[in-house]
Amino acid sequence: MISVQEAEAIILTNVPECETTSIALPEAVGKILKEPILTDRDLPPYNRVAMDGIAINYTTYEKGNRQFNIEATGAAGAPQLTLKAPENCIEIMTGAVLPEHSDTVIRYEDVQIDNGVAQVVIDTCLKGQNIHLQGKDHKKNTLLIEQGTLLSAAEIGIAASVGKATLQVAVAPKIAIVSTGNELVDIDEQPLPYQIRSSNVYQIQAQLKQWGIAADRLHIPDDLNTIKNDLKKAITQYDVLLLSGGVSKGKFDFLPQALEELGIKKAFHKISQRPGKPFWFGTNNNTTVFAFPGNPVSTFTCLIRYFKIWLDAYVKLKPNTRQYFALSEEVHFKPDLTYFLPVKLIAHTNGETTVKPSKGNGSGDFANLTNVDGFLELPKGNNLYEKGSYYPYYNFR
Secondary structure, eight states: BBBBHHHHHHHSSSOOOOEEEEEEGGGGSSBOOOOOOEEEBBBBSSSSEEESSEOOOHHHHHTTTTTTEEEEEEEEOOOBOOSSSSSSEEEOOTTTTBBBBEEEEEGGEEEEETEEEEEEEOOOOOOOTTEEESSSSTTTEEEEETTTOOOHHHHHHHHHHOSSSSSEEOOOOEEEEEEOTTTOOTTSOOOOTOOOEOOHHHHHHHHHHHTTTTTTEEEESSSSSHHHHHHHHHHHSSSSSEEEEEEETTTTOOOOHHHHHTOOEEESSSSSSEEESSSSEEOOOOOOEEEOOOHHHHHHHIIIIIIIIHHHHHHHHOOOEEEEEEEOOEEEOOOSEEEEEEEEEOOOTTSSSSEEEEOOOOOTTTGGGGGGGGEEOOOOOOSEEEETOOEEEEEOO
């Protein structure tokens, strides 16, 4: 039985190369960027007028002139105008190019215009005001978006601004979620007294969808030959198999045997943790297999804690800083295991966030997941975890 840290290290050494594809910009939201996005010109690309008003040459204002004859009017999207006489002005609109030979913009609110003459009615005017200078935000060829960025609406807008009609993005792995067990029936069936409805596969599928990954669902009964035949097909068709159930020590837990006989090399089977101890992980040249224990909270914990780090490494998502939160109350846990404690985030008026434990009734109490926001990872070797102590937090909301 290995530690949580050893399991994480093994998983991260078994991450294959991810393929990339070109995708139309509107379809790229939620994908992982696989190319750097650079400015194709200065931003802004010209001295941009930031307020509707008049453009003047400040030297004239500095000499005491407060009346300016209007030479012309400039609009956003029009070619640059030229101020012909320094004692005059040009009416100019927000977004327009600053007229040549002008260097200051005075707002309409601060002038009075009558018969083609603009009268400045404020006492103070600063040279260069209300102008967004060329290149002030970014110079040409400046990196705007790094490879490995999860593309949101903000990044889509930036990519559009530099003319990227298509983007190189990571190709998501092809995933099958496989449930096993004769006790399971699908959600549209009425279970017999000794049966339950399949829920783990739907829970996993929903979480993957939140991560931008589509996945197929499969079910295999507890029969060794059937398991081997169905898994043999799945191994050739999918990059990743996420299995739920059938990996413990029961007489009908055939998955470890079947996987190894099919050429999936076991990397580990048990982790010193609760919930989720009988977790099997292995690979061959083409397929990565995460075989989670069947109890719903165990399955979900392992998905959040282990598969997500594999997925992030696979698509080379920019790493986020791991979050740590403090316990709002002390926790007792006797077994010498790493404990994934279900917790709810509590925001305090002083701006601090703590977590409140919500242990539920064990790894089968999946309804308790509706009362929590994530898991706190409490390290093995302690019996008491004190109020106010900080531990790693894994969010699934």
